[in-house]
Structures are given as structure tokens and as C-alpha cells.
Amino acid sequence: MAKKPTKRYAMVLDSRKCIDCKACIVACKAENDVPLGVFRNRINVEKAGDYPKLRMSFDPEQCHHCENPSCVRVCPTGASYQREDGIVLVKYDDCIGCKYCIIACPYDARYHNPETHTVGKCTFCSHRVDRGELPACVETCPSKVRVFGDLNDPKSELHQLLASRRHQVMNPQTGNGPQLYYLL
């Protein structure tokens, strides 16, 4: 009997379309009650050149929901864990707030929640995903930078984008197997 193929959630980002409008950041805050001062996602800005030959580019980033998440590995209590579909989560009730995972994340995707004193991170809006919706940042994005989907579903837009477009992951040398794919 064929085993039902498991889902593997991932995200494709077309950074060139990012206009640094912060909609994803605010949408995330609203959806996930993220306190002021900490963020589950961000937009990295890179600037270069001298007037008037200037360049500026934006790379949205959040938890890469890695294949081999180092945060999960170092967690002493097992509060950080990875679901079968690849989403890396924190069981807030088990988190003791040692912040080891924050340090262990090569993508600086985690933060210490100043209100709950536990560690917070992007969940890919798993609660929305589980009821068939898109993550808040994906849905709200004005320039549609983000495509969220199941890597194992050949029919998904995400799968097709990765099949047809050149792409890269951020710092593959971390060995974490990040699952945010940036189109080139």
C-alpha cells in the first residue's frame, strides 16, 4: 500500500518584487500577537554605490523552517520541534526561555518574547495553514513576493516555480537545509 505522501511546506520569495512596504511584518504582528520591539519576519535592506549611482535591494526573511533545524537540536526541553510537514514550532508551555535556540539559529529568526518570556518565531501561520488558508504575510503582500505551498505537491505553484526558475537558499553552508527559496 502506497504511503500517503507527506506535505513539506516551504516558501518561494521573489525578492525583486519586494518594495519594503512592511505589510508582511505588520500582518504577522496582528495575526500572531507579536509584541512591540520583536519580529517574526523582517526585510533585509542592502545598499550600495555612491550618488548618483546607487543600488538598493530588499530581501524579506523569516524562519526558514529548515530541514535540519539547529534550533530544535539544541533545545534542552524539546519545546522546539518540527512537524511532519516541516513546520518548526515552539511548544510555549515547554519553553523555559533559555534562549539557546535563538543563538543556535543561523538566520536570526527567533526572539525572546518580552511578554511571555518564552521564545517566539514564525510558525508559517500553522493555525491558518491547518484550516486551509495562507500565512498572513503571504496573503497580505501587496507585490506578491511570496508563494507558499507544498514542496511535495507537483501541482503547487511553489513546486512549479522551483522547477522552472533559478533559485537559491540563504547560506546553505549552515547545513540547516533552509526552506525559503529565493528566486534569482
Added chain:
Amino acid sequence: MQRRLFMQILGAGTLVGVNSACSKWFGKRSSAVPYRLGIPTTCELCPNKCSVLADVKGDRIHKLNPNPANPKSRGMLCARGNAAIQQVYDPDRLKQPMIRVGARGEGKWRTATWEEAWDFAAGKLKATRDKYGPEGTLWSSTEGFQEVFFKNLGLAFGSPNIQRHPSLCLASVNLAYSMTFGTVPSFDLQKADYIIMAGANRFESIITPDTMDLIGGTMNRKAKLVYLDPRFTVTAAKADDWFPIRPGSDMAFILAMIHVIIRDGKHDKAFLDAFTLGFDQLVEHVKPYTPEWAEGETEIPAAEITRIAREFADAAPRAVFYAGRRSSWYQNDFQMRRAQAILNAIVGNWDREGGMVPNRKIAKGEFMFLPWDDPKASRVDEVEKDFPLTSAKDGVYLPLREHVLKGQPYPVKAWMVYKQDPLHSVPDQGKTLKMMEQMDFIGVIDIAMSDTAWYADVIFPESHYLERTDPIEVMPGIWPAAVYRQQVVKPIHDTKPCLEIAQGLAKRLGLSDYFDYTIEQWVEAEAKELPIPNGFEHMKKHGVVASVDAKYGTTRNEAHRFITKSGKIEIFSERLAEAGHDPLPVYTPQPQPPSGKFRLVLGRKATITHAGLTHLPWLNEQVPTNDLWLNPLPAGRMGIRTGDWLEVASTSGKVKIQARVTDEIRPDCVFMLHGFGKKSPWLKRTFNNGAADAVLLETAWDKVSGNAAMHETFVSIVKA
């Protein structure tokens, strides 16, 4: 037939499906909290009016999500739209009517009942009417779905002085395109291959659907974007070419483009013959405007201007010089816009895919109410005399202020303000304060304690958009839509929608007959004629009726009459000549800052458009304060480093602000963001934080439209 045009949006089935899915999810966690998904309504944080689906948890709004049913909002909700929740739950919002007890601006208030507040305001308005006539009252507002009720109250009261916002916004654009094409078209950025944008910083000041179409167009279809701006904005970063053009010289660039296109014979002769008037005069008119001449004015190399003009004409009709939404900057703004309109006309991009497309509308009904007598007096700004071409219904803000300050032609002594913060939205805050000082009465309707509210005598707290139901609004466009704003949660404080506030005043002013209806009756009448069965029910369920297919070319037939004097597209405008203006745009060099001074330029960020948004925590943490952008060249000369405190002064005022030394601006310009340096302590994140551009901006307006000219201010800078 009709049905095909209109989207049956999402279908009720989807919504039901989502609902059951979510109840399953939340059923597991806590069945005590009922969770409804997706109450459709319409965002109010900027003029785009994006469609929103509000998630409500219990009685609290949890999240606002984009409503994909509205093609204009392109299935998105920006940072501001997402942050709207924080306006509702702002602990410092206006929660009940208040009457001033201390001196103006002292901040001493007493809370009042609605009856007290209405009685107080009506008493003051009547006293003003008795002494100065109804024209002694000024009613100013910014657009919004309920603005009509406020405006009508002023008109029914008998005041001609209904001062709307367009003369602080895009009156010059609207007038210039109206005078050329008889209408203001949309720009089809979804299909355009070549786009020239001058300053309309579309990637930071978001306009739907233009911003989304432009990013999709430039990145997916490789459409070319040429961008002119003294500042290196996000749009500049995404453009194929960015030219830090010399401020005030946009028209020279455009005229030179027209010159090249005509010289090269790349204009659309057939179109010009069939649809336009005055091309021959134009040919003569642009002869002196060579690219070489324009290079001297714009600091853009002649070869580049020539190249762009050729590429533009070659890409036509899928080429646009984008006007978009943008305030005016110089006193020649109308004529610069006319030049744009003419440039677009000569390449024949009118009503074509990827060109300029006249807006379509969605039909809707209208609630008929008893009409009042027209106000007897003429407007205090004498717009009919000084700006005969502009929209007299909107008025001209800055000239109006001059008139009110002088008391000419008659005194204006009472000011009602709705949904507007003139202390920040109108240049020259000092003068606005003076105007307030000479008022016997100021009443403000708002949701937050704006600076203007802080100086008012009575404050009527309006319900937030998520707490009220508004009229149906038609948004014309290539993909026109009619949107509905319905109540998502009950008002959490003692606030009322504008209609009820107006009705309370109307009752005391003896004008109840004109406001004898409810919002439901109003909306029902509007919904009745929507091109969809059961319009009202549909709107409640989906929030939108929209046309999803673009239609091109409907006006490109010989029989079509353009709404102009001649019925043609008017390259040469007789009406302008009659009114004493240049019938074809004539370039006059704009003054440049004397040495030691800088031109103050303005702009927006995607999280900040209106002054009222800067204090929302989620937006404020992205841009916590404003600073003054200064090029390293002058900064080095003056020994200024990032973070230094500066004293910036114009003839209007002086502010203290920190420096940001950056390559991202021309050496002769400085820039600061809008919405900081507030006087109202209730806006605690922006109170005394940063500086207000309105303090520095000097009083200057476009000569034809009366639109405030925002880039005419030169400032001096010293280290504080």
C-alpha cells in the same frame, strides 16, 4: 450579458467552507470563543479603499485580511491597512464628546454628553450665523464615505465655504487632464511596456492597483521604468533609469520629449488627426524646446532625453508618462501636468491596452433627500474669480486661508473640521494656527486627538470605520468597483458615525428635514441600482461589486464626444487662453535655492501617508521618528554628521530635527517624512518627536488650479 461582466466573487460557498473549517479548528481549542471569519468591509486608512475581510474573535477584531474579490485592491492589504485595528483599540483614542475648558491648546477638557456637545456647537454656529451670516462658517474635510453628510450639513446650513482636500492633493492633475481629455484617465500599468514616472513614488506611496501592476509589470514582463526624483526612493531603486532631476524642471524634460517625438515623426498622426485639436500649434510651440536646452534645465543629458523619447514613442501605445496620484510641487504644476497629458496624447496611447484608459464606473443608486436652497454668498476664497477653471465645490485651501486671515471679502469665524488635521496637512502651520486663533468657534470630528482637535473647542468622537456602516462608494477605474463598508464590531466607546453627528447638529440648527434618513435607507437606495441582483444582500456578504475585465477603445470612435469645449482632446486649450493662462504649456524656470539654502522636498513611505498614522505602534516601530536627509557633499562642508541635531528654518517657521547624511538625495535638496513633531500629547509616540514639515512649508500655490505647491520652500540649516 451584464452578469458576465461582474464577478460573482468568491461565491458564498467558499465563505461557508472557510467558516466550517475554522470552527473545527477552534472547536478543538475553545468552543467558548466564537470565531467568525471574513466580515467584508472597506479599509479607510488611505484613499485606496481596499477591500477587507475582518476576522473577529469574540467581540474583538483579531485580524484584517485582504478581500480578493476587489480587483482594484489586487488581493492585498498593506501595513497601514493591517494596523487599522490599533486605531480601534488605541487607549488614547477619542472616547466621548469633549468640550474645552482651558485656553485653546492648553489641553484642558471636560467630557460631555452628546446632547451637551451638540447644543454647544449648534449654539456657537447659530451665534456665528446671526452675526456674520451662514457664510461666516467654514466646513473643511478630507474625502471619506461619510464626508457627504458633513458637506451637506455645511451646505444646508447655508455656507458656501465647503473646503475639501483636493487643493492639497491632486487638483492640478485632475484639472490638467480634465482640460485635455475631458476626464482623468487611469494608467494601465498592468499592460504598459514603458513607464515614465516623475516623482510619483509608486513603490512607497501605494496606489491600488498601480503599485501592484507596476511591480508585476517591471519584474515579470520586464516593462521599462524611467523614474525622475531628486531622491533615491524605493521606486528609484526598482527603476531601469533613475535621474535625480533638478527640481522644478520636469516640464522641460517633457517638452523636450515632445520635441524629439515630433521632430522624429514618431507621433501618432492618425490619432492626432481624428481625435485632437491644436497639434499644429504644438509643433510650433515645442520647436525651441530641444533636448540640449532641456539638459541645461534638468541636468539630464540630452542624449538620454532623446533616447527616452524615442523608446517611449516606439513602445507606444503601450507607453505612459504616468501622472497618478501626487500632490503638486511648483507653481507651474498644472502646466507641467498639461505637458504630460499632451505628451501622452501625441503618442496615441489614449484608451489602449497599456496606455491611458478612461475610467469606467459601476452604476449605483442614489438616495434622494430634500434639497436645500443654495448658499447665497459666494465663497470666501473667491475661487470663481481667481481660479475659474478649478472645481469650485472643492475650494482652494491656501488662498482660502489668506482670505480668512484678512477677513476678506467677509469674516469667517467658525470652523467645523471633519476627518482632517489642517495643522499638518496644510503648509505653513503658523498661519493655520493664526487662522484658528481668529475663529470664535472650532469643532472637530475625528477618531483621534489630532493636533487640530487639540486646539478645538468641541470634539465629536467619530466611530472608527470598523465600527460603522458607510455609504456605498464607486471607485472608477479600468477595473471599476463599488465597495461597501459595514460595521464589523459595535462601537467600543461612546462614539457615533458622522451621519449621526451631523443629524444631531442638524436637529439643533433646524435642518432635520434634510437629514431625515438612516444609513441603512441610504445604502439600500444605493444598492438597489447596483448591477447585481439583491445588491444590498450581496454587498453585506461580499463587500464588493466589480468588473474584472478591462475594456479598451470605447472612446476611440469618431462619434465619441470628449467632455471638453470642443468635444475633442484639446492639446491647445481655448478655455485656458480665455482664462488668461497659457493655452499650451510654456516653460518658465523655477527659482533654485540660493547658496547655503536647500529645497525641502516631501515624500511618503509605505507605512506613512497621512499624519494620523505615525502614532500607530506597529507603524511607528518601523519608522519611530523623522530626520532630515542631507547629501554628504553639503553635510561634509557644514561638518554635519548623521545624528547631529539641526535647526532648520524657512520664512514660515523653524524646527529641530536630527540629520541623516545620505547619498540618497540631491545635494541641493533636503527631505523629511510627514507626520511627526505633534503638539497633541495624546499622540504620545509622535508628540514632540521629530519635526513637522507643515511648520516649514511656505504658502505657495499653483497658478491655475490653486493647488498647494509643496516644493517651493527653501530652508537654511545650522547645527543646533
Added chain:
Amino acid sequence: MRMRTFAGLALLLVALPAFAETKGSDTKGKFYFKKSCKSCHVDGGTAKAITPLSKTQGQWKKFFETGKHKGEALSPKLGTPEQVLDIKTFLVNHASDSPQPETCGG
């Protein structure tokens, strides 16, 4: 006060540009136009749909000068003479060659 109103009125008359129709009330004109004319002149109505844009200012003026609507006198047909004047004002002010710059919202 009366003096001031009078001054205002005088100013209005002087100030208004030549092409605006000034005698009636635009606001009321719109109301009576919708009430009297739109009952028949709509899509699917008993008569051809009409909007102010259907004619030029000159054509509207001419129509009202004839004083006739399909042979019937305008006044009792469309309302009192004042109301007819209001309708005329509205139609002329919004005719297809009238200067009516578009505005923002509202």
C-alpha cells in the same frame, strides 16, 4: 447683515464665469431632474436615457428656450417654473462641454 448678503450676491454674479448657468439652483436642479426626468429617461425606461452629458450647453439652453417637451409646456410637466429653471441650471452646468474638472472622492 442684509448688506453683507447683498454684497455677497452681487459678488457672485460678477465673479461667476460666463459659461456657468447661474440663475437657478444646481443642487435643487439635480434633485428635480432625478425626480421629474429620470422617472422616464433611464435605461429600460419609457424614454431614452438622458444625463446632463447628453447635450452641450448650447443644446440644453436651446431646449429650454423652446419651452416645450414633446409639444407640452415644460412648466407644469416638469414642475413649477422655478423648478424648471433649477433643472436647466443643473443640466447646463454639467453639459458635455461644461468645464467640470473631476475631483477626488466625494
Added chain:
Amino acid sequence: MREPVWEYLIVNYLFLGGLSAGLFFVSALATWLQEEGRPAYPHIARWGALLAPWPVSLGSFLLIFDLGKPFRFWKLFITFRWQSPMSIGSWLLVIFTLLTMAYLWAWLDPEERTRLLNYLPAKVRQRIPAKAVKWLEHDLSFWRRELAMAGFPLAVSVGIYTGVLLGAVQARPFWNTNLVAQMFLFSALSTGTATLILVRLFDKKRPVALAEMRFLYTLDICLILIEFFIVLPYLIHGKLSVLAVQDALAQVLGGPFTFTFWLLFLGCGLLVPLLIELNEFKPVLLGRGQLHISARWATTAAGLVILGGYVLRYVFVFAGQASGFR
């Protein structure tokens, strides 16, 4: 991130944990080395035993205090996650601390134990069965050696663990080398040695003997030299490594921590005490006489070693967190 989330509490903890490991190690060594069936350096051994449990206990307390949810610390002990250095470490700390306590107990004289009992309030004391009180008088000196032997690997583990805690984090290139663990271990042992030098010098009741100082000096010189042999390869290796590591090293080679690292750690913390100690040791090395004991120099050297140990942890904790892959 880049803003450090582990701050001084963690620096202190890493230092204190290491110090305990060092104290125990030296004490255990002094116990293990025997002359005529008796510990060769009983005073060193005893002082080490008396001091060893406290820094680590304080450190553990700080560690718990640094948790976002201190009252959930027990969750550490209902799971064991072999991949998490912190999980291993917390178990290790508990076992080590218990062992140091037992070791301390073994080093107490029976009268001292009885005296300790008398500190208890009378009410409590009366409840203790006489049999148990009697047990206090047992001679435990035999257990000293056994416990020392058992404790060696634990002390070394704790010393190493503080380094592994950081070194196991591949996200921070500044840390991600085994040299960090070794450096932390030898620095820990060295601070333990230095502390015992200080303690012995200030012990007026039993003035320090020449042999003892020789033992401690020898040990410290060796440890400091080893540290040099670790730090220098760490830097050279790092410079020759991948870009991320090179970038990370910029923190100490022309970055915010350069001064602290070179002057306070390498200079004051290693080189100066090494030179002082070598200078005191010179007569022995040159075979021209006895070790020279100058209390002032010895105090200075020992104090600097302890300071160096602290600075090492400070630099590593903060510079490491500031390093990354971008």
C-alpha cells in the same frame, strides 16, 4: 538577532562553572598525588574541596535566573536530549555539584561536621536521630581519594561543557570550533589553580609551603602555555577558514572586542601572569636555587589569571553572538 540574548549572567555562569571545575580538578590532583600514602598537598586539596561546590552552585542559580521562565527549570530534568549540549550540561552540573558536595563533606574533620550540626536550630537538631549524629564522626578520609578519582572526568567534562555549550552552535562561526571547548577547559583549570594560589597565600593559619607553590606554579604555567597553544591556532585557523569564520574573527582582530581580547585576555590574562610566574620560577629552571615566593607578585599573577578567565568568557559570549553568516 545580533543583539546579545545571553549577557552577563551567562558570562558569570560560564566563569563560575569553570572555576569550580578548576578548583575541584586541582584539589583532586593534590589528593591523588601522594607522598607516603598521604596526599602530597593536603592544604591545597582541602581548600579546593572546601571551595569547589560554591561557584558552580552560584553559577547554576544564575543560569536558572537567566531563564525567561525560571520556575520551569525543572523541565530540564524530565527530559534528556543528547543532541542538546544544554540538556547534557544541566545533568552534568547536577551530578558534578553533588559530587563536589560529597567531596567537601569528606574533607571536613569530624569536629567540623559536628560544629556544622550545631548551626542548625535546636528544634531541628533534636529531631535528628542519635545514630545519624554518631555517623558524623566516621573517618571519611579514605573516600577523598575515591571521590577525587571519580570527579576527574566530571570536572573535565564541566570545564569542557561550558565551551561546548558555545562551540556546538554552528550558527555562530566565532564559536564553532573544538578549540573553544579546550580553551574553556584549560582556562577553567587555570583559574582554579590561581584561586588556590590566592587562597593559600592568604591562609595565615597554615602558611604556604614552597612545595605547594611549586606545584601550583608548575600547573599554572603549563595551563597558560596550553592556552596559548590553543588561542594562537584558533586565530590562525580562523583566518584560514571560510569567509564566515574570517568575518567572525574580525570581532577580535579589528572589531569591537579587539582591545579586550588582546590587552585584557591575551596580555593581562595570560602573558603577564605567565611572565611573572616564570620569573618567580626562574631560579628553579636555571638550577640556581629555590622558587622565589613573593606574595605580591603571586597575588598579581593569580589575580590576573582569574581576570583573564573572566574576560575570555566575556569576549566569547558577546563576540560569538555578534557573529553570524551575514
